[in-house]
Amino acid sequence: MEDRVESSAKETTSKEVLEVMDTPERSKNSQIAVSISKFEDSPVFTFLNSLSPIKPVKSTHITQTINPLSFASIPSVFTSPHVSSLRESRFLRRHQLSDPSKPEFSSDDGIRVNTIKVNSDATKKLNEQKESADDEVAAETSYDCSKFVVDFDKDYECASPNSNLRPGCGLQAKGMTDYACSSSALVPLIQEAAQRGEVNMDVVTQTDQNKESTSCDWDHLMSDASDLLVFESPDDRDSYNNSVDPGTSFYTSIKSDIQSLHLICAVDSGEQVAGDEAENLSTQPGEGNEMDNAGSSNAIAGPSLSNPDEKMDYEHLGFYRGMRRRCLVFEMGGARRKHLEENSGSDSSVWLHSDGNSPSNDQNLVPINKGNDSSRCLLPGIGLHLNALATTPKDYKIVNPDSSASARLLIGPSSVVNLHPSTTGQGLLGNILPVAPSDREIDITENAVPPVEDACPPSGYAANEEISQGSPKKKRRRGEQAGEGEACKRCNCKRSKCLKLYCECFAAGVYCVEPCACIDCFNKPIHEDTVLATRKQIESRNPLAFAPKVIRGSDSPLEIGPDDSSKTPASARHKRGCNCKKSGCLKKYCECYQGGVGCSVNCRCEGCKNAFGRKDGMEAEAEEDETDAAEKSIPDKSAVENDVGQNTDSAPPATPLRGGRQSAQLPFSSKKKPPRSSFPSSSSFLPKQGFGKSSFFPPPPKFDKQFETIREDEIPEFLQGGSPDGGIKLSSPNRKRVSPPHNGGAMSPGLRSSRKLILQSIPSFPSLTHNQ
DNA sequence: GAGTTTGAAACT
């Protein structure tokens, strides 16, 4: 074994050397893997390890933490192809490290060689661990840690000015070379220092210890983070940093360590720290915050959340994140990093990455998490598609991960839903809650997560759809029969190719499934590119196009009995409002009604008789309804009223719930309703936090849209039309509908509050991923 | 199951 290991190590080194010589790009790629191993192998590490008992463990924890960081950086700005390649290569390399086949390398530097050996061993171990079916955290952590370290070194010490590399990828790539350079020099210095008992070593050791200490907490946090890693978006990173204190501290500690090392190296190599740092800053906007220590590194403050635009990005990122996760889980192979990278900058282009085109990549990504794809699966992306979430019926069936590809994916601009409920289940949600929320994250995600899955039957595969596409009607019925309970979305599109919002599946962010009766459907994993492109287009026109149509004000709406549901709280409303003229908002033609919410000021409906609540003006007058009343199976108002009072806070929107069809439940007459004028009566918004439960949206009256309702809390800011900033307009493309700040004052406050909540919730994201 | 109605989405 040892021999073998050595040989492999040698090979690695040789490779490394070669790469170094090679073009920068290449070298970066190839080097990454090596660097990782080196780091651990490095004398410094060894020394530290000897000093601290923690060795192995440390690496583990660290890894997770690190990952996010390393990955996170990739902002669109850096999306250069190189970077992407690097990333991918990075993972691959890891695997490669273990590969003995590599040509041996003889290095002049004895130390280095030794290091390499060690690394190779470590790497092997790591690989083995990874291989083990059970995802052992330790294994991963160790692995990650190595990476992490390497990255930092690169950044601080070795980063070449030229590199546009993202923090994560680029660093790694560079790291190899840099590390090589520095390592030799570094080692001696360290040793000397150690002998001297100099501060640097202490610092390092301390940092390690700190890492471990923090790691515990961090582990939990970071476990989820692994998911983030996948995304590698800077945003994620930030979110983590912000949200997770432990992580941050950990990160900081690491940095400090690195920095200390760096300093040492710098002495030797005389590298330009400042320059490197500058690069880092440019490349890694987010990290700046974290880095407190070394003056050089710190400087840059990551993008502040305060910036609305950034927020948007974050959210998007979150979505991506979710998507990614989803891809990883379900589509393992399917998820494409490329998309992420490509899209990273963009809002959410990714619909689903179903295809296995870049399986390697995906897998590569996966490694971080380790074998537990399942775990990932568990964590649905934060970013579930709101619609999807809302829509998802309670009954969700669990989809087999395997079938995932086929299974529908819920993806929204905002979020992705995890198809795999099986593992994840609600548990995830529960987990999530505890997690510290980061501002950015959206509550929605949490809620959404579990349900996210496509209600649709797992069995159905997109591929199969075609086959199944019998007569649309039949299918439709089928769906109906299936029950509202199942509430899977099934479309019946004939001319839109399921690439327009006309298509419920598409609108919900899910692929069409077997039950769909659509014709010439392009909303399938096979046409992922097309779907994504189309989606982007639509989003470009209307950023909220895929956002949930209905927002719920209160938390626990779900709980309310169907009968109770009578009124929808003011907070729960259709975002854009309806435009009904003939249906009186008493039929499903009306989106408000369908969604089980009352009409609001935003609505431009005529003769509104919405059982869930009339348009403001209408309400008062309304009493009406006699006819309506008769028609509606209105539940007792009294009950409703009570609810209403509560509503502001907890009361759930009266939406009819999920469990059954609303129709049955139609709520009371508008009379009772409180003034819904304010959509945002936001008071209702409240912070609620408990998601989980409700998170599962009960099946709407029908499956679909109804359920699209989401609590406002859940909704990401950007989605909220009311965004204070006006960033995104609620408004539909036609501004008419949207009433931005209706109540000027009232709204904004409400929104704000909701926003805050949202932000807090954000943190939960990670946890989601964590689950398992 | 066929046909009609409806209103959102898309287009101009």
Add this chain to the structure above:
DNA sequence: CAGTTTCAAACTC
């Protein structure tokens, strides 16, 4: 931005 067309769901028979 308003008006018109297209589309698919909802509904009716």
